[in-house]
Every structure is written in structure tokens, then in C-alpha cells.
Amino acid sequence: MVERFELTPGYSISRVINGCWQLSAGHSLKNDLDKKDVMRALHTLAESGFTTFDCADIYTGVEEFLGEFGRELKSGGVSPSDIQIHTKYVPDINLLSEVDYAYTEKIIDRSLTRLGRDVLDLVQFHWWDYDVQGCLETAGYLSKLRDKGKIRNIGVTNFDTAHFAELIEAGIPVVSFQSQYSVFDRRPEKKLLDYCKSRNVPLLCYGTISGGFLAEKWIGKASADLETRSQVKYLQVIEDTLGWDGYQELLMLLDKTARKHDVQIAHVAAKYILSQHGVGAAIIGVRNSKHAESNARIFSFNLDEAEIKQIKDFLDNYEIVDGEPFEQERTVGSKYRSIMKMNLNEE
Numbered sequence: 001m002v003e004r005f006e007l008t009p010g011y012s013i014s015r016v017i018n019g020c021w022q023l024s025a026g027h028s029l030k031n032d033l034d035k036k037d038v039m040r041a042l043h044t045l046a047e048s049g050f051t052t053f054d055c056a057d058i059y060t061g062v063e064e065f066l067g068e069f070g071r072e073l074k075s076g077g078v079s080p081s082d083i084q085i086h087t088k089y090v091p092d093i094n095l096l097s098e099v100d101y102a103y104t105e106k107i108i109d110r111s112l113t114r115l116g117r118d119v120l121d122l123v124q125f126h127w128w129d130y131d132v133q134g135c136l137e138t139a140g141y142l143s144k145l146r147d148k149g150k151i152r153n154i155g156v157t158n159f160d161t162a163h164f165a166e167l168i169e170a171g172i173p174v175v176s177f178q179s180q181y182s183v184f185d186r187r188p189e190k191k192l193l194d195y196c197k198s199r200n201v202p203l204l205c206y207g208t209i210s211g212g213f214l215a216e217k218w219i220g221k222a223s224a225d226l227e228t229r230s231q232v233k234y235l236q237v238i239e240d241t242l243g244w245d246g247y248q249e250l251l252m253l254l255d256k257t258a259r260k261h262d263v264q265i266a267h268v269a270a271k272y273i274l275s276q277h278g279v280g281a282a283i284i285g286v287r288n289s290k291h292a293e294s295n296a297r298i299f300s301f302n303l304d305e306a307e308i309k310q311i312k313d314f315l316d317n318y319e320i321v322d323g324e325p326f327e328q329e330r331t332v333g334s335k336y337r338s339i340m341k342m343n344l345n346e347e
Contacts, residue, residue: 002015003015007176008153011153013052013086013281016281016283017282017284018052018286020065021059022230023035023065024061024062035065038065038286038288039072041286041288041289043072045292045295046082048296051084052084053084053086054283056087056088056090057089057107058344058345063087066115067114067115067116070083070115071116084122085117085121086121086155086204089107090126090128090345091127092128092342092345094343095343096129097134104138104142105141120150120152121152122152124155124157126158126159136166139172146173153175153176154173155174155175156177158180164195165195168201175201176201176204177201177202178204179192181206181276182209183210183272185210185241185320186241186321187323187327192325207234208269209284209285210237213231213234213238213247214254214266215264218247219255223244229339232339233339241319241321250315251265254269271301
């Protein structure tokens with residue numbers, strides 16, 4: 001059975017969310033995406049109980065692809081009303097100073113049209129540059145659109161704790177916080193996770209299997225042949241935390257645990273994050289039908305307290321990436337920022 005989590009009263013999501021970032025144009029460095037196979041994967045996932053999908057206005061082509069998926073559902077056993085689609089509102093960095101209510105509503109209406117939905121289940125808000133005024137006001141626009149019936153729930157993504165707290169204190173009805181969180185990137189553990197728990201705002205975590213770096217095929221490898229932009233990003237995290245040797249030791253530890261439960265390293269890594277108090281769900285990317293079959297195994301076992309402690313004790317021997325979640329990605333001159341694309345909406 002796929003575990004579910006009640007995000008708000010009467011609205012539940014699968015605890016593993018189908019991440020669709022990898023389906024966006026430009027994600028793969030090899031342009032090897034088989035969209036027919038991906039569509040089969042989406043149907044398999046929905047029919048298996050993985051009914052929640054994560055996308056964004058800036059994931060080029062993905063909202064349209066999910067809209068096509070929804071149209072196909074109308075003739076099958078799972079209906080469009082049985083699935084949940086979470087998107088994002090990410091104004092381009094070059095346009096932040098110009099964002100107003102009319103622009104915000106235009107982008108929300110565009111997402112509704114692309115997805116073929118009457119209401120957006122969850123819109124996750126991001127603001128690239130806190131030095132540009134308007135973040136709080138723009139969150140307020142989303143709240144008005146929620147009152148208008150175009151948005152069911154409001155979330156945030158990639159905020160730091162201080163600016164997220166400003167939204168909460170201003171009364172913005174935020175129900176979730178999407179953040180990168182994995183055995184590699186533990187920045188939420190510094191203070192974000194505790195703050196979210198104090199406000200009853202669950203984390204929806206991406207990067208839990210780190211672009212495929214948490215897999216048996218990497219054991220014993222001396223270096224990485226990168227295939228996607230995600231792997232470029234997560235290799236940066238490995239370099240600044242475990243280092244390649246520590247990464248190899250972690251793989252061996254996770255592999256030992258995985259063999260005990262007859263699962264794979266990725267399943268253990270995802271389960272470890274799902275076991276953290278305050279985590280509502282993990283977002284795991286979908287690129288082909290093989291992923292669809294694999295994800296169900298995450299709920300076939302549980303990590304006991306000793307296993308969780310063993311992984312945590314190992315990780316505590318290593319550094320955590322500097323700063324708050326997404327702080328490095330915002331910092332001008334940082335290698336983390338160098339792969340960010342911040343003007344995708346108008347493109």
C-alpha cells in the first residue's frame with residue numbers, strides 16, 4: 001500500500017510524489033527522453049496509488065505534458081479527480097520588480113490552461129532575490145487567488161527560514177515547504193525543519209535520491225560521467241560534504257541495509273528522509289517506466305531506530321553544505337548558482 005499524508009483537512013497526497021522536473025526540456029544532457037514510455041510510467045504510477053505529481057510553471061513543457069496525461073485519464077480507470085498536481089509560481093528574476101496582481105493571475109491562469117484543471121491543487125511560491133521588494137506582496141496575491149477559487153492550497157519552495165517566517169507571521173496560509181533534503185544535503189536540519197515543525201508545515205523533499213547518485217551502480221566508481229543537470233548539482237553537494245571517498249563509504253552502508261530488507265540503496269535513502277519527523281513526503285523523479293515499478297518498494301519495509309541512528313551517526317562525521325537551504329544557490333558567484341536558470345517563464 002502506498003502511504004498517504006493529509007496535507008490539509010480533506011486533501012491527502014501520496015508520501016512519494018512523482019517529480020516531473022526531469023521531464024523538462026534541457027534537463028537531460030543527452031536528450032534521451034522517451035515521452036511515450038514516460039506517459040506509460042505516469043499511468044502505472046497513478047494506478048498503483050502514486051497519485052500526486054509535482055511540476056512547475058518554469059519546467060518547460062511539463063505542465064502541458066501533465067495536461068495531456070489528464071486528458072488520457074478521462075478514458076481510463078483513474079480519473080483526473082483522483083490525482084493531485086502540484087505546480088509552482090516562480091517569477092523570473094529579471095521581472096521581480098514588475099510583478100503585480102495582474103501578472104500573477106495571468107501565470108496562474110496559464111497553469112490552469114496548460115494542466116486542464118479547474119483549480120490548482122497546490123501552488124508553491126518561490127522568490128529569487130530577497131533584495132528586490134515584493135515577495136510578501138506577491139504571496140498575498142496568491143492568497144487572493146486562493147480566495148477566488150483558482151488555487152486550493154499555497155506552499156513555498158526554496159525559501160530560507162527567515163523569509164519563510166515573514167510569510168507565516170503575515171498570515172499567508174502556507175501548508176507546505178518544498179526543500180532539497182537528502183543524506184547528502186542536510187541543510188534543513190540546521191533550523192528550517194524545527195521551525196516548520198513548530199508551525200505544523202510539513203516538508204515536501206526533493207533530491208532524496210540525488211539525481212540517481214544513490215544507487216548500486218556507483219559503488220566502486222572512481223569518478224562520475226554526468227548525464228543530467230541534476231547530477232551536476234548533486235556532485236557539487238558531494239564535493240562539499242562527504243567527498244568522493246565518504247560518498248563511497250555511505251553507499252556501502254546503505255547497500256548493507258538495503259540487502260537486509262531486499263530493496264535497493266535508493267529505497268533506503270528515501271525511507272531515511274521519510275522517517276524524519278516533520279517530513280510529509282519525498283519527491284522522486286520519473287524518467288521512465290522502470291522508475292514506476294521501483295518506487296512501490298519504498299513502502300515494502302521500515303527502517304528501525306538502530307538503522308536510522310547508524311546512518312545519522314555516519315553522516316554526522318561530515319560537513320553540511322554552508323548556509324540555509326538554497327542560500328548557496330542564491331549567492332552570486334557561488335558554483336551552486338552557476339547552474340541555476342532564473343528566467344524561464346518568459347522563455
